[in-house]
Amino acid sequence: MRKSLSRYFPVFVLPTLAAFTIAFAVPFVMGIYLSFTKFTTITNAQWVGIDNYVKAFTYDGDFVHALWFTALFTVVSVVTVNVFAFILALLLTRGIRGTNFFRSVFFMPNLIGGIVLGYIWNLLINGVLSYSGTDLTYKAEYGFWGLVLLTNWQLIGYMMVIYIAGLQNIPDSLSEAASIDGASPFKTLIRIKIPMVMASITICTFLTLTNSFKMFDQNLALTAGLPEKETEMLALNIYNTFYGRSGWQGIGQAKAVMFFIIVAAIAFIQLKITKSREVEQ
Amino acid sequence: MENKRASALFTFVALSILAFVFLIPIGLVVMNSFKSRLYISSQPFAFPSSETFAGFGNYINGLTSSGFAAAFGRSVFITVFSVLLIVVCASMTAWYIVRANSAVTKLLYYLFVFSMIVPFQMVMYTMTYVVNKLNFDNLIGIVFVYLGFGSGLSVFMFSGFVKSIPLEIEEAATIDGCSPLQTFFRIVFPVLKPTAITVSILNAMWIWNDYLLPYLVLGTDDKTVPVAIQIAMQGAYGATDYGGFMAMLVLAIIPIVIFYAVSQKYIIKGVIAGAVKG
Incomplete structure (x- = not known):
């Protein structure tokens, strides 16, 4: 079977592999190499060692600022999205009327793309702020909380759906046994429901973490980094370094490599945690 | 009570x-x-x-003045053909990887999985360069580029499902004289249908809403819906037609709402499956 199968490698694998090589593998390797060079058109790349990596931090404070801004935004988003999503999931697993309708409404924003989302909230927030004679670009705090609001609106329904699936997997006998033993609803929540949905909590934390950390479209459409790059997140900072200044492409690529390493580290830690949980259960 | x-x-x-x-x-x-x-x-x-x-x-105004109608058509074209290509190619590749089970296919599998964690910014500049050099910077080319970027998650999800299909049926088909291609399309692919639906939904949502990739690959001449919206707002500063812009936002949302209304059950199931596996 195996031998005859290998003759079919070109049919089954080659189209995917060719596309993967062109779109991902070759650009990835080139990207690593170019992060150690100075270039404007790739063909004129000159080796400069770790110069780009040093310059990313020292030349101006934008990258470090974007890093902190993104980290803070990510922490706030992960906490708010997951708390609200979990509360909604608890309310929607109690068998009340209209559960399906509510679930549909809360989930829908997740399907709308980042650019459209950004402009919808741009209209809404600027409309509210116009009463005080300001707008989103007036203060960095406005942009920050605007992004948090938008992210909550987008991701709560998505996480809620995952939590609902987790809560529905808890056997009824467990909650029944707890209530017969006289446990209060709060105690049932802390001692039974939360431990039983730990897997969902890990997944949702990871999804909100990576989604918030890698955010680009929403950032571009809502604030575009204004005022003065103060609301510029990492992905947008990398983009602006590449396409905003000629001669800075190498530094942009170095920033992109560091961005990749951080995201990979988050994914790796997540994988470790999930694995250790699986052993426990 | x-x-x-x-x-x-x-x-x-x-x-x-x-x-x-x-x-x-x-x-x-x-x-x-x-x-x-x-x-x-x-x-x-x-x-x-x-x-x-x-x-x-x-x-x-929104439909006529800024080429939004054409952008809409382009987005439909790119989304439909990319999703079709991804489903067919990625399922074939995943099946081959699982069934051949050699050192080479194992390495390939890990490469596909690895690509899932790499953020787009890491490869966007060099990818644009390669794609331009190969003249893939057009509507047909971008479908191929989407196959490349979408193959990671899709191969991963199909592989997970193929592993759970018992080998006996396929062996019986081989003994009956089916070639691997016939075995795959007549016997394996129909069984993969639930995963194919999930993969289609996840990729369709991503590609329809994607902004940066089509902006970098196709530029502003062949704009898709998200690119058209971004340009309408940023392109002509001060002179933005807010009315037309609002209409564009609504027109961009309508297909999503219809898609959601028709296949809500599959979408929610697919999103959960994608999240749990990814």
């Missing part, structure tokens, strides 16, 4: 209010899309009155 009913009613009312709040942003855009352009940024929360009502004028 009385208490329980009261708390259920309270929950129902609270959720209804929250659902209303959730719909406000979309409602606001829809409402403003029917107002004449001068009244949008000055009074975004006012209902259209006889003075400010613009009928479908904004929709006509």
Whole structure:
């Protein structure tokens, strides 16, 4: 079977592999190499060692600022999205009327793309702020909380759906046994429901973490980094370094490599945690 | 009992209010899309009155003036063909990887999985360069580029499912004289249908909404819906036609709402499956 199968490698694998090589593998390797060079058109790349990596931090404070801004935004988003999503999931697993309708409404924003989302909230927030004679670009705090609001609106329904699936997997006998033993609803929540949905909590934390950390479209459409790059997140900072200044492409690529390493580290830690949980259960 | 009913009613009312709040942003855009352009940024929360009502004028402007209709067609074309190509190619590759089970295919599998964690910014500049050099910077080429970027998650998801299919049926087909291609399309592919639906939904949502990749690969001449929206807002600063812009936002959302209404069950299932596996 195996031998005859290998003759079919070109049919089954080659189209995917060719596309993967062109779109991902070759650009990835080139990207690593170019992060150690100075270039404007790739063909004129000159080796400069770790110069780009040093310059990313020292030349101006934008990258470090974007890093902190993104980290803070990510922490706030992960906490708010997951708390609200979990509360909604608890309310929607109690068998009340209209559960399906509510679930549909809360989930829908997740399907709308980042650019459209950004402009919808741009209209809404600027409309509210116009009463005080300001707008989103007036203060960095406005942009920050605007992004948090938008992210909550987008991701709560998505996480809620995952939590609902987790809560529905808890056997009824467990909650029944707890209530017969006289446990209060709060105690049932802390001692039974939360431990039983730990897997969902890990997944949702990871999804909100990576989604918030890698955010680009929403950032571009809502604030575009204004005022003065103060609301510029990492992905947008990398983009602006590449396409905003000629001669800075190498530094942009170095920033992109560091961005990749951080995201990979988050994914790796997540994988470790999930694995250790699986052993426990 | 009385208490329980009261708390259920309270929950129902609270959720209804929250659902209303959730719909406000979309409602606001829809409402403003029917107002004449001068009244949008000055009074975004006012209902259209006889003075400010613009009928479908904004929709006509939005569709005609900035090539939005063409952008819409392009987005449909790219999304449909990319998803079809990804489903067919990635399922074939995944099946081959699992069944051949050699050192080479194992390495390939790990490469595909690895690509899932790499953020787009890491490869965007060099990818644009390679794609331009190979003349893939057109509507046909970008479908191929999407196959490359979509193959990671898709091969991963199909592989997970193929592993659970018993080998006996395929062996019987081989003994009956089926070639691997016949075995795959007649026997394996129909079984893969649930995963194929999940993979289609996840990729369709991503590709329809994607902004940066089509912007970098196709530029501003062949714009897709998200690119057209971004350009309409940023391109002509100060002279933005807010009315047409609101109409564009609504037109960009409508296909998503229809898609959602028709296949809500599959979408939610698919998203959960994608999240749990990814």
